[in-house]
Amino acid sequence: MAGRDLASVAAEAAVCTRCELASGRTQVVFGVGSARADLMFIGEAPGRDEDLQGEPFVGRSGKLLDRLMLEELGHDRSGVYITNTTKCRPPGNRDPLPDELAACRPWLESQLEIIDPKVIVTLGNFATRLILNTREGITKMRGREHSWNGRVVVPTFHPSAALRSGGGQVLAEMRADFVRAKLAVRRAAAESVLATAR
Numbered sequence: 001m002a003g004r005d006l007a008s009v010a011a012e013a014a015v016c017t018r019c020e021l022a023s024g025r026t027q028v029v030f031g032v033g034s035a036r037a038d039l040m041f042i043g044e045a046p047g048r049d050e051d052l053q054g055e056p057f058v059g060r061s062g063k064l065l066d067r068l069m070l071e072e073l074g075h076d077r078s079g080v081y082i083t084n085t086t087k088c089r090p091p092g093n094r095d096p097l098p099d100e101l102a103a104c105r106p107w108l109e110s111q112l113e114i115i116d117p118k119v120i121v122t123l124g125n126f127a128t129r130l131i132l133n134t135r136e137g138i139t140k141m142r143g144r145e146h147s148w149n150g151r152v153v154v155p156t157f158h159p160s161a162a163l164r165s166g167g168g169q170v171l172a173e174m175r176a177d178f179v180r181a182k183l184a185v186r187r188a189a190a191e192s193v194l195a196t197a198r
């Protein structure tokens with residue numbers, strides 16, 4: 001990966017045919033945001049709107065994600081990086097299959113290596129299980145920080161779960177997780193300043 005930047009990896013991914021999802025996509029939905037973000041959001045897979053527009057989280061779930069970011073983190077999506085475990089839309093918005101997740105994982109690993117976020121928020125079961133290598137569900141994993149490869153991982157619900165449930169408890173717990181992520185980013189920034197000063 002040495003010497004490669006996000007744009008060149010995105011250009012490679014744009015013509016990827018490593019799995020069956022290539023045949024049904026309009027385009028690869030690689031990711032959006034800052035290549036120097038301290039905070040990365042990882043969702044599941046692109047839906048119809050994302051497949052058409054080429055950007056993750058642009059439908060109803062994306063609007064909720066944007067709202068939570070603004071209200072709990074205090075900024076818009078330009079200050080973070082947003083991507084999915086799988087970069088092409090599964091047909092009919094079905095769940096991504098294990099072989100598709102495995103085939104797409106190197107793209108995510110490249111993104112993590114280049115962006116090097118201090119904190120990762122995994123949105124829902126797929127991203128949480130993939131990153132933390134667990135079979136546990138999101139309800140059990142959320143509500144606390146996890147450590148992975150020197151980074152802090154904060155699992156939370158996928159915004160679609162909050163939409164399905166009509167808000168309420170799920171939304172309140174998502175807000176708490178976003179605050180948890182914000183504090184983890186601040187802590188990492190403070191630690192990095194201290195390390196530089198030593």
Ligand code: SF4
Binds near residue numbers: 022087
């Ligand atoms: S989902 Fe990932 S691995 Fe499969 S074709 Fe798309 S970019 Fe390639």
